[in-house]
Amino acid sequence: MSVSVDVPSKLKKLTILLIACVVLILLTVDNAVSGNAADLFNPAGLDPQQQRGAYLTRAGNCMGCHTARGGLPFAGGRRLVTSFGIFVTPNITPDKDTGIGNWSEADFWQALHEGRSPDGQLLYPAFPYTEYTKVTRQDAGAIFAYLQSLPAVSQTNPLHDIRFPYNFRPLLYIWRALYFKSGEYVPDPTRTEQWNRGAYLVQGLGHCNACHTDRSLLGGAENDLAGGQIMGMNWYAPSLTSHLEAGSRDWTIDEIVELLSIGISERAVASGPMAAIIRQSLQYLSEDDLRAMAVYLQSISDSKSDYAADTTPPVPISAYHELVKGERLYQIYCQECHGSFGEGVPGIYPPLARNRSVIMASPLNSIRSILEGGYPATTTKNPQPYGMPPFQQILQDEEIASLVSYIRNAWGNSASRVTVFDVERGRRVGTE
Amino acid sequence: MLWVVFEVNASNVVPDTMAERVKACAICHGEADTVGQHVYYPRIGGKPWGYLYNQLRNFRDGRRHYQPMAILLENMSDAYLMDIARFFSEQEPSDYQPERHIMQSSEVQLAEWLIFSGDEDRGIPACSNCHGTALMGKTSYIPGLLGLPRAYLTAQFGSWRNGGLARGLVSDCMSEIAKKLTDEEVNAVAKWLAIQAVSVKPEPAETLTPELANRCGSIVMDGPGL
Numbered sequence: 001m002s003v004s005v006d007v008p009s010k011l012k013k014l015t016i017l018l019i020a021c022v023v024l025i026l027l028t029v030d031n032a033v034s035g036n037a038a039d040l041f042n043p044a045g046l047d048p049q050q051q052r053g054a055y056l057t058r059a060g061n062c063m064g065c066h067t068a069r070g071g072l073p074f075a076g077g078r079r080l081v082t083s084f085g086i087f088v089t090p091n092i093t094p095d096k097d098t099g100i101g102n103w104s105e106a107d108f109w110q111a112l113h114e115g116r117s118p119d120g121q122l123l124y125p126a127f128p129y130t131e132y133t134k135v136t137r138q139d140a141g142a143i144f145a146y147l148q149s150l151p152a153v154s155q156t157n158p159l160h161d162i163r164f165p166y167n168f169r170p171l172l173y174i175w176r177a178l179y180f181k182s183g184e185y186v187p188d189p190t191r192t193e194q195w196n197r198g199a200y201l202v203q204g205l206g207h208c209n210a211c212h213t214d215r216s217l218l219g220g221a222e223n224d225l226a227g228g229q230i231m232g233m234n235w236y237a238p239s240l241t242s243h244l245e246a247g248s249r250d251w252t253i254d255e256i257v258e259l260l261s262i263g264i265s266e267r268a269v270a271s272g273p274m275a276a277i278i279r280q281s282l283q284y285l286s287e288d289d290l291r292a293m294a295v296y297l298q299s300i301s302d303s304k305s306d307y308a309a310d311t312t313p314p315v316p317i318s319a320y321h322e323l324v325k326g327e328r329l330y331q332i333y334c335q336e337c338h339g340s341f342g343e344g345v346p347g348i349y350p351p352l353a354r355n356r357s358v359i360m361a362s363p364l365n366s367i368r369s370i371l372e373g374g375y376p377a378t379t380t381k382n383p384q385p386y387g388m389p390p391f392q393q394i395l396q397d398e399e400i401a402s403l404v405s406y407i408r409n410a411w412g413n414s415a416s417r418v419t420v421f422d423v424e425r426g427r428r429v430g431t432e
Numbered sequence: 433m434l435w436v437v438f439e440v441n442a443s444n445v446v447p448d449t450m451a452e453r454v455k456a457c458a459i460c461h462g463e464a465d466t467v468g469q470h471v472y473y474p475r476i477g478g479k480p481w482g483y484l485y486n487q488l489r490n491f492r493d494g495r496r497h498y499q500p501m502a503i504l505l506e507n508m509s510d511a512y513l514m515d516i517a518r519f520f521s522e523q524e525p526s527d528y529q530p531e532r533h534i535m536q537s538s539e540v541q542l543a544e545w546l547i548f549s550g551d552e553d554r555g556i557p558a559c560s561n562c563h564g565t566a567l568m569g570k571t572s573y574i575p576g577l578l579g580l581p582r583a584y585l586t587a588q589f590g591s592w593r594n595g596g597l598a599r600g601l602v603s604d605c606m607s608e609i610a611k612k613l614t615d616e617e618v619n620a621v622a623k624w625l626a627i628q629a630v631s632v633k634p635e636p637a638e639t640l641t642p643e644l645a646n647r648c649g650s651i652v653m654d655g656p657g658l
Binding site for chain 1: 446450452453454455456457458459460492493494495500503504505506507508509511512515
């Protein structure tokens with residue numbers, strides 16, 4: 001091999017380099033079409049443990065929070081706006097200075113299981129270690145192995161901006177005494193393996209309770225999966241245990257799996273933050289894991305048949321003219337897709353008649369859906385979903401109030417009236 | 433009898449088309465006479481697909497700020513955004529009613545000078561250099577400038593001048609150009625563009641020169657979607 005390079009060959013190399021640059025730019029133009037995050041989870045050369053970790057990392061949707069909008073995956077920087085202040089998610093790529101490149105597997109386990117950073121500092125529970133503590137050591141190890149296999153990204157994120165007194169970390173000792181119990185998931189021997197797998201995923205990695213629960217003034221989870229306002233998000237995460245909200249006792253397993261993996265089913269559609277969870281995480285879970293989650297979710301819900309007939313009081317006569325106004329708006333703007341009887345089109349436009357997300361006590365999600373519109377998640381099984389226009393562009397708050405009141409009381413639906421104040425509240429968008 | 437049955441069924445069938453899927457966009461970008469407030473919203477029909485695709489991704493990923501668009505696109509894959517961009521690029525430019533603005537002849541001259549000649553001394557290229565002699569853009573990445581309301585055009589100049597950060601984190605030639613324009617010039621150009629009729633589609637494909645691609649990184653911006 002010759003070390004010396006003569007001038008003509010140097011020129012030739014320069015020319016080749018120039019051509020390569022032009023080609024690269026043209027390729028970049030083409031690549032703008034094919035950029036795909038899927039490759040991130042299926043790169044070549046992962047060992048079996050890392051592959052398992054990639055799957056589990058998705059099941060826990062770590063990327064969802066640890067990626068800023070439009071930012072580099074896992075490099076953190078996403079702002080979570082809460083009533084305690086703004087939390088900024090950290091970089092969890094293996095960069096040694098700005099990420100977790102210096103962490104050991106034991107450090108990672110301690111963070112996930114105990115909510116402590118490697119230097120012993122207590123972590124804020126915006127990181128859902130209250131749920132992640134249930135993850136097994138083996139699974140945590142696999143996730144760590146996968147994260148360490150990612151390309152290191154050097155990205156320093158802004159500090160948290162937490163209000164006094166919550167910025168005084170030792171207060172977390174009190175918080176933890178009240179709301180945190182560390183411990184891996186303990187299988188219930190009276191239940192099937194499938195049920196236990198579902199419970200493990202829902203309670204642990206899936207951290208469903210991070211949203212589907214009410215929180216105390218101190219941000220502690222009040223109940224298990226019984227629904228609540230999502231902190232800092234202005235969406236209501238419906239109860240997974242009540243048949244009046246998103247409890248699934250009266251659904252088939254297939255139907256639950258359908259909603260979780262496709263994002264829309266015959267009678268429901270996941271919107272708002274849940275659509276994001278389906279797009280980023282749930283659609284990629286194995287059929288076995290989805291079925292296990294469905295079995296568990298079905299088991300924790302009560303059933304309509306457990307109760308006497310619904311006793312919601314009808315809307316007072318004084319409100320009728322408002323409902324008539326709402327009906328007129330419905331005919332103009334909604335009927336074309338949702339049908340004259342609120343029947344919708346299965347799998348395309350959700351039905352509104354007897355749709356629990358329309359008639360549940362909190363009208364917030366219905367209001368936001370009308371204000372902002374939106375598309376169900378694009379998933380492999382529903383790559384081109386149909387969408388809903390953002391009606392805030394053309395309707396006044398009073399009109400939206402009448403419309404929601406009408407929808408909540410038409411075609412056999414029965415629910416409380418919605419006021420202009422409710423619609424105003426729906427406009428307060430939290431995070432980002 | 434058969435005919436009746438057919439009618440009943442037809443009313444329940446949702447067309448499996450892109451047109452049906454993007455009906456949600458029409459509330460703002462639809463035909464002018466069906467829209468309640470159309471003074472601001474830009475024409476999207478007939479714009480080059482590459483431009484539309486990048487703007488859709490910019491809105492979704494927070495590089496271009498308009499919350500209603502960000503929320504609408506939040507859960508869409510790159511592939512679907514591409515389908516949407518292609519669909520709108522294939523539409524005829526919608527019937528644009530040229531706006532009516534009173535312009536002094538000096539103002540018209542100023543606008544036409546900037547648009548078709550530019551000001552070399554200040555490093556301001558002619559609009560027609562990149563956006564085509566008919567100002568209807570060039571496939572696949574350069575948008576047309578006609579058929580857009582003045583309010584929309586002025587707002588875009590505003591965000592470009594405010595640092596350009598709102599428009600993108602990558603190199604952005606329009607930000608550099610907009611910062612060199614005076615208020616008077618922006619107003620004249622925006623008015624002049626808004627009063628023109630729309631008649632033609634973008635000029636045919638032209639390979640983006642590496643120089644332009646480099647200077648206007650936001651136009652050919654690449655990167656993984658989420």
